[in-house]
Amino acid sequence: MVFHGSEFFPSLPDDCVCQHCHQILSKELNALTTHTGQCKDTPRPDTSHAYVCYKCSYHTQSLDRITDHIKKHIRDNHNRDNDNRDNDIKKHMRDKNYGCPYCPYTARIRSQVKNHMITKHSNVSRMKCEFCNFSTKLIPQLRFHMNHKHANIL
Template identity: 30%
Template structure:
């Protein structure tokens, strides 16, 4: 087998080889969230009895008719955290969690509400 000297390379290799296979059809997916979401929409091995099955997760039984919800859900499986705090190293896959984090950890008695309300 391969020997990995760099832990980041090892994590990426394990992530892509283990995590990006559709559990429904066993097709290896591209390491891109939009490609994974598209597959969740079109995988032929998934039963779609009603519109709540418009998107079915490649890894579990989660399903939804909304693209933004499958994106948020799939981000958890992929470890994607696209929302990062500007004040510390915290990151999350949902903007609502980032807003709660900012309010709890960085908002000194409401002083930042007006300034950073529109920022993630």
């Protein structure tokens, strides 16, 4: 996003702290680059240290180079956040969050547990196919059976 010539990165962590002066820094790119050139606590042994990164030991004489360097930190943070979020979603999708109260059965989808409970733990009477020996406790299964096994009769 660009706001009046400055770039704002909402993905930058809240704990964006200068390693030299320990000041909490703004998330605005221009403010970060300005701080790298003006931080009073940053060691600057020679002119090659005109800009020193707030986060690592990188230093340069060029405002453009420090700006590009800071953008890399921001991208790294953004990518790490996205990777963690993606991993959390993948783990959640693998997790079986619903469990049967009567046995160790678990499932990812609540309706699967409901069907399990009906078929394994209930006294619901079985419904029988009128054309063959098939029977089930679940109406959707009976419908599926009828539509696929006896479609020519219906």
